[in-house]
Amino acid sequence: MNPYEAVVGIEMHLELSTQTKIFCGCSTRFGAEPNSQTCPVCLGLPGTLPVLNRKALEYGIKVALALxxxxxxxIKFDRKNYFYPDLPKNYQISQYDLPLCTGGFVTIETxxxxxxxxxRRVHLEEDTGKLVHLEEEAASLLDFNRSGIPLxxxxxxxxxxxxxEAHAYVTALKAILEYLEVSNCNMEEGSLRCDTNVSVRQSGSQELGVKVEIKNLNSFRAVKLSLQYEITRQIDALEKGEKVFQETRLWDAAKNVTLPMRSKEYAHxxxxxPEPDLVPFILSEKEIQEVRKSLPELPEERIERFKRDYSLSSYDAGVLTSEKALSAYYEASVRLLNKPKLIANWIMGPVLEQVKDPRDIDRFxxxxxxxxxxxxxxxxxxxxQLAAKKVLDVMVKTRESPQVIIQREHLAQIQDVGALDRLIREAIEENPKTVSDYHRGKESAMMYLIGxxxxxxxxxxxxxxxNQRLKEKLEETKK
Amino acid sequence: MEPFRQTAHALIKLLEEKKTSTKEIHDALRERVAKVDPSIHAFISLDGDSETPSSISEGLLHGIPIAVKDNICVKGRLTTCCSKILAGFRPPYHATVIERLIGAGSFPLGRTNMDEFAFGSSTETSCYGITRNPWDKERIPGGSSGGSAAAVAADLAIWALGSDTGGSIRQPASLCGVVGLKPTYGRVSRYGLIAFASSLDQIGPVTKDVEDCALLLNVIAGHDERDSTSAERPLPDFRLSLKNDIRGLRIGVPKEYFAEGLDGEVETSVRQAIDTLKRLGGEIKEISLPHSRHVVAVYYLVATAEASSNLARFDGVQYGFRDEAGDLLSTYAQTRAKGFGTEAKRRIMLGTYALSSGYYDAYYLKAQKVRTLIKKDFDEAFTHCDCLIGPVSPTAAFRIGEKINDPLAMYLSDIYTIPVNLAGIPAMSIPCGFTKDALPIGLHLLARPFAEETLFRVAYTFEQNTEFHERKPDVK
Incomplete structure (x- = not known):
């Protein structure tokens, strides 16, 4: 038994894909000209007031129910006060003691x-602006397009x-969020961000070790790799009788290490x-029920259905439902051809080999x-089977129909027994040594000849x- | 006829009868300001002639201009809360009240002086210098809406907008002998009012008589979807409450408002006013608001806590004054050290302290709990009273410099007005007498939430049966 055990918690920040920001009517579109999607409210100009976007709340409730x-x-909001230039009011409207949701769980496969x-909790808040540090001069630019996007x-x-497990958790959580269609869940564009907290302790101990926060995680792979690195680092420290310090460390994806964040230690x-500019309001059971009714089928339910309706294994159902689009592709195919297992194998094999990232299946x-x-x-x-894979390769490149490719490339199966026999004879004649190996009982010789x-x-x-004809012909040569 | 001496409702009548014109009113006011304001300093800036488009005179208010406190945003015009830290700030939008006034055919005449960020009761903390009381230029006009009250009292404006967080409309109205109303919290949109304490702030009218007050409230009140705290309630025509009849109205006199600290002359005038209301048919009864002794403590925790957060945005990054230093933190520190005045810094410090971890429960949270008790006192009183009555300020206008170095004495001058904001109820100050030195004394009328109509009825009746509002300061 491993003498050490890691304890990991994850904070995920998710930008909700509402049309407008959480407290004003500005667009949330990604990639627009800096500061083109701003107004006095999200710029925090004096005298302006926030008005809650009910859609953001609805999305939050969806997530809470799905979890x-x-x-x-x-529903009540609070002000989180701190000074930073990307925070135009120098306070963030967030939720503190009464978050939108408490409790809940995500099921993972281990x-x-x-x-x-x-x-532990799910809460709504506003995103900050973005600070862009210039390299060529000692100056920073501010872009407030992100300021006020619901988070x-x-x-x-x-x-x-x-x-x-951490990787399985973020993957499962992201799948749920994608199924709910409440966020683009795009880590590169920053619509999904993760920080982890990790400590190690003696296995079996109930006490928690000193925890380290890891930031700058730009992919789920980084979540896993950074934890691997950090757990090893902490165990090494303890083994050497050193202390682990409570700190924030940044993941350096190029060097595959976590490094202490170089910033002054502020006791925040x-x-x-309570935010006095927003009145608390009461959600009725009816409103919650209406959101509940609008919930789509979620990954866990879909896995069970795939196992039941298509007789798939847990593994196959898990892979095929990991991305909503992938499961849709699978089901669309099964609707056209009632061969669920064959289609599952083809999608999980040759198709995903071509697509690489299952999220891109929509553009396949x-x-x-x-x-x-x-x-x-x-x-x-x-x-x-072999020819079919070749045809698929061509289909991906030329977008032609399989029939066109089969005919042009002469990939139709040889039906003519005479022609096949002739080729078998040729193979036997060209490989006398292998043939005699076969007769001496060497099984691999048969495989070689088939090849x-x-x-x-x-x-x-x-x-x-x-296989069948070759065996017959080889028996003939024995006589 | 000197147009600047008129009320708005009188001018509307004259305009409708073509006995005067918008231009005549505007010119008379500008001339009056040019002549008189140098000795008062009610205005910190005037809006130009270009602000008088002829189309504006079409509306209900026929182009009658309004003086606007410097914390209410007017698009494209300097709006600075009389603070150096907002130097050069021109909001790219109108406050909702300004939009509504323009929609009704009025327009801003100029910005009036105020205590910096409305932190004060004397208009002495403005970065533009003090405003003098038109009744005695050696005295303060009250505050923080001292500029608005002085402008109306000295006939430098027909009427004005102020804001009231703990008495900032009513106390200067009282000290300058004009009418001032703090509407129910949520009655008037706060959108575009640069916040002092969000849960206490309200914009309200400063006028020469009660009728103008009702007229102005008609224009500025009502739900605004840009302010989540503005109430979605039917809006009455407040002029319909202007009835000279208070028979059977139950008027409560809180005994706590006539305790130690109340000036004798003020008490005499207020007691005489109570007798007048009794003679006019009001049912006078003594009542008790037992938590009154906590109001100043509660107010200075809640208001400063909110202010410390509301004022955090003034950091020199996006707009206003910036004192650039070597790094970000020093830039913040220097900008705020040089941009804010002493009282603003004091309140930011107080509020930051009250919200700090380890102190939150003992200060902010406890203050909120006592605030609920103060509100309950009023709820209880209004189960058997329609209206409460008392003094607005413990004294008449005090001397310039008298309390500026004694914050606690200054804070205590709001002792009667503060509970109204904590409870969110509406209250009004109307002239009810003068000291032997000819300084105005105000009568404080309080009603239950959204019962401004009761205030107008009592105030109008009192005004119709007394002559205090007709007396004017001798300003040249």
Whole structure:
């Protein structure tokens, strides 16, 4: 047993994909000209007042319900006071003692099976602007387009015990958020951001070790790698009898290390107090029920349905539902051709090999219709498995139909037994040593000869048939 | 006829009868300001002639201009809260009240002087210098809306807008002998009012008589979707409450408002006013507001806590004054050290302290709890009274410099006005007498939330049966 155990908690910040900002009517579109999506309210000009965007609240409730959390019926905001140039009012409107949601959980798959990772709280707040430091001169520029974009903070309990679990948690959480269609969940554009808290302790101990916060995590891979690095670092320190200091460290993705954040240590006192510019309002059970009714099928439910309706394994169902778009692609294909297992294998194999990132399935050049045409040809025995993969490769590049490619490339399976026999004979004649190896009982010799025949047919022969005919011919040569 | 001496409702009548013109009114006012204001300094700036578009004279208010306190945003015009830290700030938008006034055919005449960020009761903390009381130029006009009250009292403006966080409309109205109303919290939109304490601030009218006060409230009140704290309630025509009849109205006299610290002359005038209301048919009864002794303490925790956060945005980054130093932190520190005056710094420090971790429960939270008790006192009183009555200020106008170095004495001058803001109820100051030195004394009328109509009825009746509002300071 490992003498040390890691304790990890994760804070996720999610920009909600509402049309307008949380407290004003400005657009939330990403990538616009700096400061083109601002108004006196999100610039924090004196005299302006916030007005809550009900859509942002609705999205927050959706997330809370999807995470099985309990919703605080009295919605109240607080001011978090601190000075920074990207915060135009020098306070952030957030939620402090009464977050939108408390409790809840995310189910993850671990080596020991399913595990519930508890959620501590989910709260709404406004995003800050962006500070751009110029390199060529000692100056910084401010872009307030992001200022006031609705932000949902989702804080887990420190229930995670390994980098792998942390990765599984963020992946599962992101899948839920994508299914809810409440955010673009795009880490590169910053619409999804993660910070982790990690400490180590003696296995079996109930006390928590000194925790370190890791920031600057720009991918889920970085979440995992940084935790691997940091856990090792902390264990090494303890082994050497050194102390782990409570601090914030930044992940350096180029060097694969965490480094202490170079900033002065301020004892932050955010002086939270209730935001007097917004009146608390009460959510009725009816309003919550209406949002509940609007919830789509979530990944966990979809996994169960895929297992039940398509007889898929947990693993297959998990992969196919990891991205909403991927599961939609799968289901669209199954609707056209009732071969759920075959389609699952093809999507998880050749298709994902081509697509690389499952999120890009929407932009994949082969539609479910075309994929099914190809698989139908395979099912009819018109082409071999090998040929089908070749056809798919061409389809991806040329966007042609599988039939056009099969004909042009002569990939239709050889039906002519005479032609196949001729090629088998050639293979036997060209490889006398292998043939005698075969007769001496060397199994691999058979495989080699099949390969030689397949090569001559350019993959267009049925390997089963080749196997059968080759065996017969080899028996003949024995006599 | 000197137009500047008129009330707005009288001018509307004269305009409708074509006995005067918008231009005549405007010219007379500008001339009056040029002649008289150098000795009063009610205005810190005047808006130019270009601000009098002829189209504006079409509305209900026929182009009658209004003086505007320097913390209410007027698009494109300097709006500085009389603070150096907002030097050069021109808001790119109008406050909702300004939009409504322009919509009704009025326009801003100029910015009036005030205590910096409305922190004060004497208009002595303005970065533009003091304003003098038109009744005695050696005395303060009250504050923080001292410029607005002095302008109306000295006929430098027909009427004015002020803001009231703890008495900033009513106390200067009282000390200058004019009418001032703090509407119910939520009655008037705060959008465009540069916040002092968000849960206490209200914009309200400063006028020459009660009728103008009702007329002005009609224009500026009502729900505003840009202010979440503005109430969605039906808006009555307040002029319909101007009835010379208070028979059967139950008027409570809080005994705590006639305790130690109240000047004898003020008490005499207020007691005479109570007798007048009794003679006019009001049912006078003594009542108690037991938590009154805590109001100053509660107010200076809640108001400064909110102010410390509201004023955080003045950091020299986006607008206003900046004193650039070597790094960000020093720039913040120097900008704020040089941009804010002494009283502003004192209140920011107080409020920051009250919200600090370890002190929050003992100060801010406890203050909020006592605030609830103060509000309950009023709820209880209004179960058997329609209106409460008392003095506005413990003394008449005090001398310039008398309390400026004694913050506690200054804070105590708001002891009767503060509870109204803490409870969110409406209250009004109307002239009810003079000291032997000819300094005005104000009568404080308080009503339950959204019962401004009761205030107008009592105030109008009192005004119709007395002559205090007709007496004018001798200003040349």
């Amino acid at each position: 099985h959390g309990s919703i605080t019926p009295r 080596e020991e099976g399913k595990r519930k990772i508890n959620i 949902l903070e989702i804080v887990s309990e420190p229930d995670l015990r390994s980098p792998e 006192d955010y002086r939270y107090f 050049s082969v539609s479910p219709e075309r994929l099914v045409e190809l698989l139908e040809a395979l099912e009819r025995g018109e082409i071999t 030689q025949v397949m090569k001559k047919t350019k993959g267009s022969a049925n390997p089963e048939k080749v």
